[in-house]
Amino acid sequence: MSDPTNAAGADAKDSFGSSPTTKRVVIGGEWRRVSAKYIGVELVGVALFGVVAIGATLVFALTKWFAEPLGWIAVGVAVVVTLVMFVVAPRRVRSIGYQLRDDDLLFRRGIMFHRVVSVPYGRMQLIDINRGPVARFLGLAELRFVTAAAATGVTIPGLPDADADSLRDALVSLAETRRAGL
Amino acid sequence: MTEPVTPPLPGGGDWLRLHPATPLLKGGIALIAVIGFVLANVRERLIEMFVGGPESGDLFDELNRRGHLGWAIAIVIGGLALGVVAFYLSWRMHTYRINDEAVEVRSGILFRTHRQARLDRIQGIAITRPFIARLFGAARLELSVAGQDAKVQLAYLRGSDVDRLRHDILLLASARRAEEGVAPLVTPSGAAGVPDAVGPDSIIGRRVTELLAPELDPQAAPPESVVRISPLRLAGSLLASGGTLVVLIIAIVLVIVTASGREIGFFFLLVPTFLGGVGYYARKVTRSLRFSIAATPDGVRVGYGLLTTSNDTLPPGRIHAIEVYQPLLWRPFDWWAIRINRAGHASSGSGSQPATTMLPVGTRSDVDKVLGLLLPGLASADTRHLILAGMVSSGATPGFAVDFVPAPRRGRWLRPFSWRRTGYALAGDAVLLRKGLVWRQLVAVPAARIQSIRIEQGPLARALDLCSLTLDTVAGPVSATLSVLDRAGSISAFDAISRAATTAGALEDSSRRPMGASSGGTRSADSHQQRPEDDR
Known part of the structure; x- marks a missing residue:
């Protein structure tokens, strides 16, 4: 994960959860990962969450809304959850991956609740590119692949701007050659 | 051509x-x-x-x-x-x-x-x-x-x-x-x-x-392809539905409370409850009376309604998922119902939603006929046993080449009853999912209509070496998800199904192309594919 522009290059040695006795869903192939800078976006999100959660529980604790120890326990829980999310954020970002296979786009994400989605290129209805404020500051974009099924939910975050555009063009041209109507 | x-x-x-x-x-x-x-x-x-x-x-x-x-x-x-x-x-x-x-x-x-x-x-x-x-x-x-x-x-x-x-x-x-x-x-x-x-x-x-x-119109469709429902069976199916239980329970509770005499005010709840119940049944009956489904040259035609009649024609290849299901109370009568997912689901508008019920209630032979209309490829001889197996049996059906891949035994920790019936099969141009022991369901998704394939695994499933498999289709009443499948098996199924989806889509596309070239109209539609607002 040292190379920040990792999105375009593939890392063959995908060590993510592939020990021989794993019970994880592991699908082979060369997974491309999103930019390491995306960890920054995640961390900002976690920090915001932490500020809100800890602030709210602190207010409850200081105004003695609950019985005496309960308020402070809530604050403690909020702090612990925020810290865990901080620690896990890099791993969560590393779990996001995608593959452009011959006929379909493969997308995975999640540690605890892992998900792998395969979308044949021909099912594409449209592609969105979104940039949030933090991501824009870091030069990142988010690519959303929309099919006729709302549940597909393929959203690749943390792509460097140029990569997002070229990936979109590649996907559109792939979809064009393998088009199927609805 | x-x-x-x-x-x-x-x-x-x-x-x-x-x-x-x-x-x-x-x-x-x-x-x-x-x-x-x-x-x-x-x-x-x-x-x-x-x-x-x-x-x-x-x-x-x-x-x-x-x-x-x-x-x-x-x-x-x-x-x-x-x-x-x-x-x-x-x-x-x-x-x-x-x-x-x-x-x-x-x-x-x-x-x-x-x-x-x-x-x-x-x-x-x-x-x-x-x-x-x-x-x-x-x-x-x-x-x-x-x-x-x-x-x-x-x-x-x-x-x-x-x-x-x-x-x-x-x-x-x-x-x-x-x-x-x-x-x-x-x-x-x-x-x-x-x-x-x-x-x-x-x-x-x-x-x-x-x-x-x-x-x-009797001339519109060959009579042997028409499936009708007798009003008697319709009434029976409504009485044996879950709604009846709810209405009965509410009625009993209200009667007891009223009879106990302490709260006379509850009596005034009885009347609206009664009226509501009657209205519920009246709506269901008038919507399903005179139901017919038939194959016409233009596609599958579904008609229903007593006073307000509606009929709906689905051109071939517009069905995204089919579910054959049987509520518990219907089991003694061996009744089944069929519903589908289809695109163009109108979310607004009063009562003008496109029909998703393809068979309100029917016997096993009705199901056979309707499935034959909806997915002709599925009703062929070598997959017919799969439909029957998917409807009633659990475990393996020996003696056939294509069979349901069952869920492993360790699935019982998460699905103590239905793990035995949980299973999937690839049958020609469709994927069949079998699930539910109490509420039996058989879901068929045409491979060409699968939008994406999803594999998911939570912490509990990981501990048991299981995962769930979902075939995403357009929104509708049918959801094609199986929850307790063997991990290794479903990874290979994931690959097989995504390959089947791709080839089925490509096949359909190539069969549609010549027409597009000859008319000129569809050609231009091709190039507008990425802009859905053009579809209006």
């Missing part, structure tokens, strides 16, 4: 008008009723206000006495004339056109709208005949295309023309135009032209025959 014979366009491709009674049917009747109601109620007040004196007798006498009668009549007639002119203008401005590529509708007096639906994007055509419209011999035609609120409504049309119009539109839209040619068009259009010339007394006779006519 030979040189395609273009069927004559309805109305020669010109702008056409709707049924003259349209403004009345669309709300005019309600408006008149409201005005009448208001007038009847506030009449006394009006007299008092304008004329004064509670001792005044009849309105006209009073007006006459004061010499205002002329004015009053003038105002009433003026208002009526204004309304008539507005209705007439809205009717005149509401026109539609059908050409080789699209159906277009223009409407509105001040705010004009112009909506266009490409023929090759039509997901289904529904014809609805609301009861009052039936009295006028009018019907509503709805073309649904995929997308939120993206349907083109032609309301109202002459009832006798609608079926022919639908046939024409589907013929124009389908790739079969070369084989079908013009032949089936000539007779009905010729016949439809004649009755209009007949005098007024036969109009009543014609209305009566239309009202009494069977919902499905």
